[in-house]
Amino acid sequence: MSLLSFESISKSFAANCVLSGMDLSVEEGEFSVLFGASGTGKSVLLRMLVGLETPDSGVIRLRGIDASTLKPGQRNVGYVPQSFALFPSRSVHDNIAYPLTIAKESTTSTNLAVGKMAELLDIADLLDRTPDQLSGGQKQRVAIARGLVRPTELYVLDDPLVGLDFKLRERLVDDLRNTREALGATFLYATSDPGEALALGSTVSVLVDGKVCEHGPPYELYRNPRRAETMSSLCFPPSNRVPGELRATSEGNEFSTPWGAVAVSVTDPGDVVAGEVVAIVRPEHIDLAPVDDGAGPAGLKGKAMVALREDLGAEEVVYLESNDQRISALVRTDSADLHAISPGEWVDFGIAAKHLVLFRDGDLIGRGRS
Secondary structure (H helix, E strand, C coil): CCCEEEEEEEEEECCEEEEEEEEEEECCCCEEEEECCCCCCHHHHHHHHHCCCCCCEEEEEECCEEHHHCCHHHCCCEEECCCCCCCCCCCHHHHHHHHHHHCCCCHHHHHHHHHHHHHHCCCHHHCCCCHHHCCHHHHHHHHHHHHHCCCCCEEEEECCCCCCCHHHHHHHHHHHHHHHHHHCCEEEEEECCHHHHHHHCCEEEEEECCEEEEEECHHHHHHCCCEHHHHHHCCCCCCEEEEEEEEEECCEEEEEECCEEEEEEECCCCCCCCEEEEEEECHHHCEEEEHHHCCCCCCEEEEEEEEEEEECCCEEEEEEEECCEEEEEEEECCCHHHCCCCCCCEEEEEECHHHCEEEECCEEEEEECC
């Protein structure tokens, strides 16, 4: 039996359908990540779990019990909301201790629990300060500690790192992973950041149009996505979509685009018919070479104008425009390909056939063949 299950959950606000027959199970000990863009219902789902919202239909089973029969205080679920919501006049210690104070825990057990959580999140030296004396990252650690201080086997965290800078998020990702292991608990974690989803989750559930469109280990979802939405969104920058046509030739199937054609292998030859399809390719698989190089990688080839370069530190995103389409390439900063590339210049680009993944109506239908 799963520790937690959402069964055919639907929720609307006026005419806006947020969740539509959503199903999801969370097993004990998992770091389960809900991943999706803003507005896909992640926060609403978590608020229903802790009793702050009610579903229009469907059942939430918590430890095998219909959660609708339990008051919020009876559900015994730790909750880290998206906002800090710290009490400005109380010390860090008292902010963290608040859930235990409400539960009328003893002073001794409260101090022990607060001290343990403060050590885990590296804020033990801040316990006597007030929130106005903390940085943004410190406030977030305090908010996380408050949500995790109450002993339970299940904690839900609603996009707790949103709005923090990249380096700070990176450090807190490590802290969250280590904290879950130290607690031996189950985490249900919502995020719109693909890096967080891939780094934290033992399982990832991709939410699209109010439902889980794909669920599994992050490595499997990244390497072998079955849905276009998964491959498009579960990376940064988002994957490129290459429109084209699937054609049958005397030598098999091929995918034809404005930048050439490649042979493809289809997953189910009996069900695939010729016609329009879209290929998705990750930014790191766009190969660049200066215009005067004269050589290009195998597969699709084309010329594009450099629209923008975005420095990410160890890597750069190069935004290209070709045939009225925007293409993003992820290139290492130390790559020789970057030296001769400036906005406004034309470059050759190539996509190896093996990196093209074909979808129709959102479903996987085939892959490029070298």
